Amino acid sequence: MSNVVSALDGQVAPGEVTVRELGLRGMITLRGDLSSRKLQNICKKLTGVAFPKQGGVASEGDKGLAWMSPDEVLVMVPHAEAAPAVAAIEAALKGEHFLAVNVSDARAVFSVQGAFSREVIAKLAPADLHPDRFKEGMMRRTRLGQVAAAFWMVDEETFCVICFRSVAEYTFGLLKASAGAGEVGYL
Amino acid sequence: MLILRCPYCGVDVDETDLHGGGEAHLKRFGPGSTDDEFHDYLFMRENPKGVHFERWQHSYGCGKWFLAARCTATLEVFGTYPAQTTEPPKEVVEAIKAKRPNWEVL
Structure with a gap:
């Protein structure tokens, strides 16, 4: 059997909001x-x-x-x-x-974890992520930057993001940049 | 910016998540129709300043097509409804008439 590896092999971008590739799913x-x-x-x-x-x-x-x-x-x-x-x-x-x-x-999975993870996603997606509108248990298919993606909340501070494997690197870079740019303080 | 509610997902979707499909409620003229009918079916479209019915696809979401009634001048949305609808539903027509008393269904 071939050795299966995920797109980014579990890459992590630590910070106030940590972006982590979750490996194979x-x-x-x-x-x-x-x-x-x-x-x-x-x-x-x-x-x-x-x-x-x-x-x-x-x-x-x-x-x-x-x-x-x-x-x-x-x-x-x-x-x-x-x-x-x-x-x-x-x-x-x-x-x-x-x-x-x-x-x-064909897929890549990420977790976005931290106090302002909601804003990290909100900066990238044309979706309403206000706490009153987007809650745990909701699935949203939309886009992040220029690529199709879907996300949901695992808990109040953690998002799970899925996208196509071919755009895993772009998505990771996007989430990392959004997390690195810090909190907006709006949501 | 246009925000439409996808009737299948039930969420408000931004224009950039959608793909426009032109005028809604067209009657298809195919084999057996006259050249004029086929020409009109292919090329002739309404282009109103005001109430308009359109097809939209929730391309970044569920992928389904739906129909929307909106005003082309103000971008006001009167309603969205599933694509398996041959004419504007009653509640959408009522919503339009409430805002545009002079408007009539074509």
Whole structure:
């Protein structure tokens, strides 16, 4: 087996807000009827978290479920479990109209942690990140600078950011620069 | 700057996250139609100063197409609704009429 490495091999930019590449994570794009009991059950079984509502996310460690669109959910599992998880989904949804693809190696995952992590993201994304509007448990797909990305809050001071692997370096640089520039003091 | 609410995601989305798709509620004229009808379908578009119905794609988000009613002069948004709608929904028409009493559905 080849030695799998993540895009930036766990690079860290320490500071008041620390940007950290979180390494490999198993991700499965699952499209289908999200109201299907079978689909919800297999997702819950694989991740151990509740099935998210519109615009929601639930995560615990490496595992999680994120609502991506009305017919798409992102299933997150530890990297080594991604292939067996796709097989499990295919077995569970046999006969239904669905699509499950292992996209683990097409993605990069970052954590942005610190007191003003909210502002680090707010400076880069055209999304409303006011504490009253963006809360824990919400998933937002938007862009950071010039690239597509999605993020959610793990806790009050920590964001988890995902983007395409091909733009991992750009995204890391962007987050690092935004964190390094300091707090705005607005949010 | 234009901010539209994606009816699928339920979030307010900035124009830079969206992709514009031109006029909404066009009737397609394909094979079997006359040249004039096909010409009009292909090229003739409304270009009003005022209320306009448009197609937008939430390209950086869910990727779905939706429709929006807005004023081209003031950028006021009257409502957004799913693309699987053949004519402006009642609540959007009412919202427009509340603000633009002289406006009529074409």
